[in-house]
Structure formats: structure tokens, C-alpha cells
Amino acid sequence: MKKKLKLKVSAIKDGTVIDHIPAENLFKVILILGLDDFDNMITFGNNLDSGKLGSKAIIKVADKFFEDDEINKIALIAPNAKLNIIRDYEVAEKKNIKIPDEIKGIVKCFNPKCITNNEKITTRFKVVDHTPIALKCRYCEKLTLQDEIKMQ
Amino acid sequence: MKKKLKLKVSAIKDGTVIDHIPAENLFKVILILGLDDFDNMITFGNNLDSGKLGSKAIIKVADKFFEDDEINKIALIAPNAKLNIIRDYEVAEKKNIKIPDEIKGIVKCFNPKCITNNEKITTRFKVVDHTPIALKCRYCEKLTLQDEIKMQ
Numbered sequence: 001m002k003k004k005l006k007l008k009v010s011a012i013k014d015g016t017v018i019d020h021i022p023a024e025n026l027f028k029v030i031l032i033l034g035l036d037d038f039d040n041m042i043t044f045g046n047n048l049d050s051g052k053l054g055s056k057a058i059i060k061v062a063d064k065f066f067e068d069d070e071i072n073k074i075a076l077i078a079p080n081a082k083l084n085i086i087r088d089y090e091v092a093e094k095k096n097i098k099i100p101d102e103i104k105g106i107v108k109c110f111n112p113k114c115i116t117n118n119e120k121i122t123t124r125f126k127v128v129d130h131t132p133i134a135l136k137c138r139y140c141e142k143l144t145l146q147d148e149i150k151m152q
Numbered sequence: 153m154k155k156k157l158k159l160k161v162s163a164i165k166d167g168t169v170i171d172h173i174p175a176e177n178l179f180k181v182i183l184i185l186g187l188d189d190f191d192n193m194i195t196f197g198n199n200l201d202s203g204k205l206g207s208k209a210i211i212k213v214a215d216k217f218f219e220d221d222e223i224n225k226i227a228l229i230a231p232n233a234k235l236n237i238i239r240d241y242e243v244a245e246k247k248n249i250k251i252p253d254e255i256k257g258i259v260k261c262f263n264p265k266c267i268t269n270n271e272k273i274t275t276r277f278k279v280v281d282h283t284p285i286a287l288k289c290r291y292c293e294k295l296t297l298q299d300e301i302k303m304q
Binding site: 036042045 | 178179182188190191192193194195196197198199200207
């Protein structure tokens with residue numbers, strides 16, 4: 001029985017494991033990466049025990065290797081997530097999530113008067129600070145700070 | 153390696169397994185059951201091979217035993233789903249999903265003039281036919297048929 005207790009979400013042969021996602025943000029990560037509309041085999045685990053995060057989520061996508069651009073989209077909501085690239089059941093590569101220099105979409109501008117909040121325009125921010133995050137809107141130039149980040 | 157290939161989503165000690173969910177409806181089932189805001193350990197698998205459905209999804213919720221009322225909410229989008237109640241890693245009980253006699257919320261009334269489409273009122277339907285499904289609105293008395301079912 002011990003083995004079963006340890007193994008919470010099963011292994012994949014080839015693909016990507018995204019680990020150490022904060023449990024409360026699993027579904028946001030799924031939406032941002034478009035995994036709700038995906039044909040590959042996917043397994044998710046949520047509210048798994050994690051020393052670091054209290055409770056964490058994990059995503060395993062078979063036969064999918066994300067581009068850095070794609071995966072870095074989740075940096076704002078899962079900055080401590082770790083990527084494992086799996087080949088033939090073994091971890092072939094480990095990657096960290098990196099906050100990109102520019103964020104397109106995903107986040108709402110904090111300025112209610114910004115054109116992106118009043119017309120159908122995709123938001124664009126320059127990341128002017130990383131810890132804590134500060135995003136400068138390309139349109140209104142106002143800052144959206146870490147605590148003010150809301151998903152679009 | 154054979155064992156790993158077979159075991160797509162790991163075992164739970166106690167809880168509920170919802171199997172044979174159509175792959176495209178996994179996230180709707182999650183939302184209807186409120187599993188996106190749940191503290192129990194949950195694992196999901198999607199786009200798993202299934203002879204019957206082509207590809208299926210499965211949900212495993214640790215330490216949760218649903219009431220019939222709760223689980224029957226998913227009847228409209230996963231009518232062939234099967235419930236396994238797990239105790240100490242063994243299937244203790246098997247249940248089928250049953251379309252309830254009444255549906256509250258979840259579905260939109262097909263009649264655009266219905267009050268439920270124009271004011272903030274929870275829809276209520278009497279299930280007047282099961283295969284194919286026909287729902288009679290308690291407010292406008294119009295029928296919403298299987299093919300016309302849209303989630304609220």
C-alpha cells in the first residue's frame with residue numbers, strides 16, 4: 001500500500017510535468033495554457049501535500065513540449081512552478097518558470113479609464129519590476145502592482 | 153513499464169471515482185460539482201483511451217462521498233458516467249448517474265423571452281422525457297430539448 005500512497009498522479013512516458021503550482025491557481029493555469037481544450041492525455045492533481053506551498057497542484061501533459069513563451073505566461077500566477085521534460089519516463093530536463101519582459105493579455109490593467117478596460121483591446125504590459133511584480137501598461141502607462149493583478 | 157502504461161490516474165484510499173465522463177465535458181463537470189473550489193485531494197485525467205466513448209475523462213476525489221442530488225446534476229452532460237465509491241483502495245459500491253425529475257439551475261431555458269433569460273432567476277425544469285431529454289420550464293412552460301441544452 002505504501003507505493004500507492006506515494007504515487008498521487010501517475011507517470012507519463014513523454015511530455016511535460018508542471019509541478020509546484022499553488023493549489024488555488026490550478027484552474028487559472030489550465031485556462032491560460034488552453035488545456036481545457038486539448039486533445040492530448042492530461043492528468044491533473046490538486047490539493048496534494050507539499051512542504052513548500054502547503055498544498056500544491058501538478059499537471060502532466062503527454063506528448064507536449066511547451067515553448068518558453070507559452071509556459072512563461074503562467075509566471076504571474078505560479079511563479080514557483082517547475083517544469084520537468086519527460087522522455088521515456090525519465091526527467092530529461094528541468095526548467096524554471098521565468099517572468100517574461102512583456103505580458104500580452106492575461107492580466108487586466110488596474111486603471112479603470114485605460115482603453116483596454118473600455119474597448120476590446122488586448123492588454124500589453126512591460127514588466128518593470130520582478131519582485132514584487134510591477135507591470136507598466138503600454139497604452140495608459142499606469143502601473144499595475146503585484147497585489148492588484150487581476151486576470152482578464 | 154507495463155504497469156505504468158496501464159495506470160493513468162493513481163488510486164485513492166477513500167473517496168469517489170467518477171468514470172466515463174465524455175472528454176469534452178470534464179471541465180463542465182468540474183464546475184457543476186464545484187470541484188474547482190475544493191480542498192480535498194483531487195486528481196483528474198482527460199483524453200484517456202476508452203473503448204466506449206472514444207476518449208474519456210475521470211475524476212477522483214479523496215474523502216468525499218457525494219449525495220445523489222449532487223451527483224445527478226451532471227446527468228445532462230455525462231449521462232453515462234459511473235460512480236465508484238472507494239474504501240481502503242477497494243470499490244465498495246458502484247452507482248449510475250440518474251437524470252433527476254427536476255433540474256434547478258445548470259441549464260438555460262431555450263425560450264429567449266423566458267423570465268429566467270431576462271432577470272436574475274434560477275431556472276427550474278421538470279424532466280418530461282429522458283431519452284432524448286426534454287425539459288419543461290417551470291416559468292414559461294416551453295420545452296428545451298436535448299440538442300438545445302446550453303449551460304447557464
